[in-house]
Amino acid sequence: MPLSHLALLARRLRSLLRRRRPPAREHPSMAELAAYEADELPREKEQEIQEHFLDCRECPEMLLDMKSFVSPGDGGGPGLPDSRVDSAWEALRSRLEDEARVRSFEVPAGVERFLLVFGPRSGELRLRYRLEILASHGGPVWAVDELGRNDAGDLVLGLAGHLLPEGEYLVRLLGINGGGAKLLEEHPIRLSYR
């Protein structure tokens, strides 16, 4: 069969798959992609990530970019052009920075309660979320179940100042599906009262 015919079939299949498959699932985290590359994931999780690659353009490109930085020139092909390397690095750095950046929040001193407005990166809508706040040493400080997104797609959480002294925390967002919870995102934050 000519290659062009095969490509035509594939395009039809892609259209068919879009109708058959559920909408795009949440992206694996950078840590999961790195673990996938390092063969550190169980087979079931590897299969899940490979299936995700069929629906998502961003994640497989991210993995290829990661591999090109770790071992440039591997894979039997010519090296990447500078412009491709630059844009890949910008995308990778942006995503790494987004996951690792410590966001600072200043709360007016004396305020008893305040709202944390959290805009999840994940595009997938889930019925319920669990948001956890951990101390920098990892101990639980606060957790709220049954959170739902508002009309703007944000999660809004009311917090009491006396339970959250100044310091650094880790905010973890988990999606609830059936009886299980899956970690979707985690972000370090720094809280101060001025």
Add this chain to the structure above:
Amino acid sequence: MDEEHLMSTALDRMPDEMRRCFLLRFAQGFEEGEVAMLMKIPVETVREHLREVRQRLSLECL
């Protein structure tokens, strides 16, 4: 049976690794070397899968 249903059936009958190689190559448009890296298998295996897919689709869809 329409062509879409035949293609869908052909996909369902493929082993997972073969189906993923095929869709990464032609539905997602990655090069064979990139498919090999994404699937963590030798590029020769990717080529074998794609050859097999061509044969299967020729038999099942055409």
